[in-house]
Amino acid sequence: xxxxxxxxxxxxxxxxxxxxxxxxxxxxxxxxxxxxxxxxxxxxxxxxxxxxxxxxxxxxxxxxxxxxxxxxxxxxxxxxxxxxxxxxxxxxxxxxxxxxxxxxxxxxxxxxxxxxxxxxxxxxxxxxxxxxxxxxxxxxxxxxxxxxxxxxxxxxxxxxxxxxxxxxxxxxxxxxxxxxxxxxxxxxxxxxxxxxxxxxxxxxxxxxxxxxxxxxxxxxxxxxxxxxxxxxxxxxxxxxxxxxxxxxxxxxxxxxxxxxxxxxxxxxxxxxxxxxxxxxxxxxxxxxxxxxxxxxxxxxxxxxxxxxxxxxxxxxxxxxxxxxxxxxxx
Numbered sequence: 001x002x003x004x005x006x007x008x009x010x011x012x013x014x015x016x017x018x019x020x021x022x023x024x025x026x027x028x029x030x031x032x033x034x035x036x037x038x039x040x041x042x043x044x045x046x047x048x049x050x051x052x053x054x055x056x057x058x059x060x061x062x063x064x065x066x067x068x069x070x071x072x073x074x075x076x077x078x079x080x081x082x083x084x085x086x087x088x089x090x091x092x093x094x095x096x097x098x099x100x101x102x103x104x105x106x107x108x109x110x111x112x113x114x115x116x117x118x119x120x121x122x123x124x125x126x127x128x129x130x131x132x133x134x135x136x137x138x139x140x141x142x143x144x145x146x147x148x149x150x151x152x153x154x155x156x157x158x159x160x161x162x163x164x165x166x167x168x169x170x171x172x173x174x175x176x177x178x179x180x181x182x183x184x185x186x187x188x189x190x191x192x193x194x195x196x197x198x199x200x201x202x203x204x205x206x207x208x209x210x211x212x213x214x215x216x217x218x219x220x221x222x223x224x225x226x227x228x229x230x231x232x233x234x235x236x237x238x239x240x241x242x243x244x245x246x247x248x249x250x251x252x253x254x255x256x257x258x259x260x261x262x263x264x265x266x267x268x269x270x271x272x273x274x275x276x277x278x279x280x281x282x283x284x285x286x287x288x289x290x291x292x293x294x295x296x297x298x299x300x301x302x303x304x305x306x307x308x309x310x311x312x313x314x315x316x317x318x319x320x321x322x323x324x325x326x327x328x329x330x
Contacts, residue, residue, distance in 0.1 A: 001055025001296060006280045007207030009157050009181050011085055011125060015274055016295055017058035018051050019211065019283035023073055024066020026232030029099040035066060036285070037233035041073065043288055048077045050289035052084065054296040060184070060209065060283045062089035062130055063115050071118035079120035087209070088115050089130035089161055091142070103129065103136040108145035112154055126207075127155040128184060131162070134169040143179055157181040159206070162194065165326050171197045175204045182207035187279070188215050189254060189269055190247065190321055192314040202278035210273050210282045214266060218247045221255075221265040238329060246324055250317045257306055264294075271299040275307060 002015045022036035023044035048059075059078070061070045071088060078084045090111035093102045112127065127149065129142050136142050137160075146158040159182030162170055167185050174180050183201050185194040187210040201208055214220050216235050217227075223244045229236035258268050273282050284295040302310075 003057075004277075004280045005207075006126075006157075007182055007202075008205035009207060011157065011207065013058040013085055013207075013281045014056045015281060015299070016056055016270070017060055017209065017281040017283040018048070018056050018292075019285045020059055020061035020070045020074060021065045022285045022287045023047070024061075024070035026230065027066045027069070028232055029067075029094045030097045032099055033232045033234045033236065034064065034094075034099065035232060035234065036287070037230045039066075039287060044073055045077055046289050047286050047292050048074065051286055051292040051296070052078060052081075054292055056292070056296065057083060058085045058087070058281050058283070060087045060211075062092065062128075063111055063118075064089075064092040064094070064130065067094055068114070068118055071115055075118050075120035085125045086119060086121065087126035087128060088119065088124055089128040090115065091130035091132055091136075101131075103132050103139075103142040105141040105145040105148075108142055109149065112145075112149050116154065123153060124155045125157065126182060127158045128182075129158075129160045132160060132170065133163065134173055137170060137173050146180070157207075159183055161211075162186075162197070164191070164212075164329075165193060165322070167194045167197050171201060175200060175206070178204075180206070182209065182280075184209040184211055184283075186210075186212045187273055188213050189219055189272055189310055190215055190250070190314070190318045191325075192311060192318065193322070195311075198276060198278050207280045208278060210279050213273050213282045213284055214269055215247075218244065219251075219265060219269040223248075238325075240328060243321075243325055243328060246321055250313070250321050253313065254310060257302075257309075260306075261300060261302075263300065266294060267297060267299060268302075270295065271302055272307070272310060274299055275302045 025039040026037045027035045149155045159180045161184040164186045
């Protein structure tokens with residue numbers, strides 16, 4: 001495992017991070033699936049310990065994942081370890097059996113205290129506003145709350161998990177006002193919307209977490225022959241047959257690179273992202289020990305011509321594909 005500095009902070013994070021959304025289990029808010037289907041706690045715990053054994057020291061979760069269960073699993077296993085960096089988020093809320101958001105000062109302060117209990121920690125290494133939008137930042141309560149938590153020692157650093165398709169207004173606002181220390185953003189082979197944010201944020205000293213590196217599994221190749229999801233798996237709505245088929249068609253040229261480098265589709269997808277030195281860590285959804293092993297293999301730096309090929313496709317073929325995906329998620 002290799003490690004990188006997280007922006008201008010003193011955090012040194014593993015290039016591959018543990019994305020802990022899936023281990024929260026198949027939680028539902030009303031009739032809406034907010035998880036990845038059922039998860040076995042023993043399997044999840046084994047995956048956590050295997051990840052640490054392989055050198056992963058960065059774990060990213062949120063209070064909404066499994067309605068707190070993801071944080072609880074991390075807390076009972078590695079919460080008290082000083083050598084582990086834990087990031088979590090607040091702002092997405094289940095209230096009266098409905099999914100909503102809350103970026104008020106009072107809620108953020110209360111949510112942080114609850115996360116600390118579940119994580120069995122006195123301080124959260126990196127705390128994030130979970131997809132707050134520009135109106136919340138301009139209103140100011142959420143920023144004030146984060147600064148108060150930092151001043152009190154409840155959190156060490158804080159940042160923002162940016163919108164999937166339009167990350168620009170919020171990142172520009174934070175950089176311009178010099179608030180926060182990091183961003184979490186979607187970046188992968190087919191979604192390159194945030195490429196300008198990555199460069200601008202890095203130059204301003206922000207740490208950068210890349211999420212959805214495998215686009216919910218689309219970039220692993222395991223859906224080539226179709227797939228079905230349970231009702232408590234959010235992908236049932238997101239990964240329709242239309243999207244899977246379109247993705248497979250648009251990626252034919254990219255997958256030729258797997259033969260060139262003699263690597264798997266997953267390895268190519270992760271290598272593409274980490275070929276950017278500006279990105280601090282890539283969080284992969286790890287559910288099992290096998291996932292941990294496959295995601296922790298030695299990755300390579302792609303040649304510039306191959307990076308250019310992927311990004312040229314991103315401006316044409318993948319832009320069309322992302323339009324289909326965005327419409328599906330609307």
